[in-house]
Amino acid sequence: MELRVSTNWDDSLLDGLKDTCTEEIYGKLPFDVIGGARPSFLLPQISREQAREHVTHAHKAGIRFNYLLNTMCINNIHYSRKGYREIVELLEWIGSIGVDFVTVGFPYMIKLVQEVLPGMKIKASSVCRINSVSRAKQYEDFGVDEMIIDENINRDFDTLSAIREAVKCEIELISNPCCLRDCPHQLEHVAHDGHASQTHSMDNSCYLQFPYFNCTLKKFTEPVEIIKACWIRPEDLWAYEEIGFNKFKVVERFKKSEVLLNTVMSYQKRSFDGNLIDILTLTNPDVYLKPNLDYFNKPEHVNVSKIGRIAGLMNFAFRDFIYIDNKKFGNFIDFFRENGSCRNRDCEKCGFCQRTFDKTGHFDRDEAEKRRKPFEDFIKAMLNGDVFKEN
């Protein structure tokens, strides 16, 4: 088994990872011309020189570095002389600091990296939504060295097996995602995050995260959605190894080092004794790095005093009112191995995830309901324009 772990740019994280089965860390500058799948305000505000030093440190620890270019839209800047030049400049810098891999979000970037950075290893991001044999083969034909499977099919063993058999390149699965299964906001969310981490776009607006507030509201008011999300428990890695997958990605780039290390160790030991929520990405200020709230100081775009409540909205932890006992899942994964894809199943008729939550979870509904209204109000304010109105 090999792990690929998000970096928060803290060198002490590397010291902790070097004796684990971590083969790669990945990350990116908080903002650059391409952007990525996290908004810049959530990421450590590091400089290029700090990034260079961290890459060197990773190599010394025997860990390769993967720079993320994992956005799905770059605002067509690549069709302009200036934009093209800026992208090439970024790629040249990436090459010049010894990056081993880049992760890209769409085919143009594969071809451009091949053109500008000969020999650079390329990984297709999960935002490429590789979820079928046909798409996997097309990305392989583009020449990627590795691909990350759309996490929405993490429990679709038939499709996973078929993809594994169809392509020769390395394949990575995201082990601890917590997006809503088949989330209707997902494409929009990734696109928004991309623009909110692009030098040319991030200040054209104030990114208020409509998708995040909607999906978070749904997850804490209907916690069965957490069970439906497509994470892979450390105890269930074997089921994937059995069909030829042994590379797993541990997210999240804005978590504290000790939290990331605990998650890595859970996967390394293939066992986690505690609240499943703690190894997923679900709001918890105690485990997240402090966001760069200065980003929201954009009076030209929004009413700053009205959006000040964002910090308050984020200031809660799922774990305070939802507990999911990871040791009570039993043979959970067998259901998916034996019953095929959920794609054609109606959750209400099936009820497996609900039964699982009933067995493993504890939910303080009153506590959750206290959070509902501020979320709904903020979502409403984005829709009725209240957040933009001058006082």
Added chain:
Amino acid sequence: MFPPDVKAVDEDILSFIERGVDHRDDEGFNRLAIRSFALQYKYIPLYRRYCQRRGVTPGNIASWKDVPPVFTDVFKAVRLTLLPSLTVKTFMTSGTVNPDQKGRVDYDMGGLALMKATISHAASGLLFPDRIKSRLFVIAPSPDIAPNMVMVFGMNRLKDSFGLQGSRFFIGKNGFDADALADALRSSEEDNIPATICGGSFGFINFFDFLRANRLKFRLPKGSRCLDAGGIKGKSRDVVREEFLDYCGEFLGVSREFCVNLIGMTETASQYYDNNLKNRGLGVDNLPAKFIPPWTRVLVVNPDTLEPLPIGETGLLRYFDLANRGHICAIQTDDLGRIIDGGFEVSGRAGERDVRGCSLTIEEMSRMTGIMEGI
């Protein structure tokens, strides 16, 4: 049609090379060496006769050290090619000693793939162990001008495999364009993108002379490096290595730990790099040695007897290169050197009269060629 037995050996050698420079597998190397020798014995009649006269067959030797070597000068007299009808690339020796007499070495498709792999993997491990990409500026003729020069092929491979946009050769039909190289270095400085300058050692000296005459100096960005191939003696004015390294610092701003020398020759597919950059990555502070890649071996032999010398003694260098599958793996040079910690060092070249075996071998090979042509 490409013979299946050759293809099978190529695949295994390629896998061996692709393991990179950080492994040591004596048993695996020896097995492949004997298999390669068996192919050369089978497919190159002249070499077979040569081995038979020494009582050596693939079946009666256990070590690569027992494979009969061929002197580099022999390639000037005879063609030793495994699959001559499948040749896709031929390299000619420079004829340093006698310009009228150049040797030739042929590569078939499989052999060329092995050579390309050695170039990439050796450079990855020894020139770019820190995995940086840079603009690669080559002080050598471009491949369209010198298609049969092995150094040019190698540098072009480096450019294509590791160079950023703007990488290019600086010797064209009108000679060395030092002004253009200076402009390119200036752009590197301005853009803060590292530069890798590579070329023959004497090309660097010409460039340093140009810079001195024009009062130009650069401070190339972090990560920049120099790769000089071969040596200087006899080409331009004599400059000792220390002085060369000082010039790299003075004119380019490249510290000596980022200056790598390599030796290669037309008769061997692989190259031997200084290990200083690799050592730097490992935190090892040794004097640089020429690193022996895992797919090669180096023996130091007595110039009179051609028998191996004890470690540390100076003698003639003999290379065994698995990537030489397409011609002869065991190459006897008239270079003097010795095994040192981390690899070997080259100390000069033996005079012709000092290497009695060499002229005798050429004579023997030439005579055998005549006999075989008669047959």
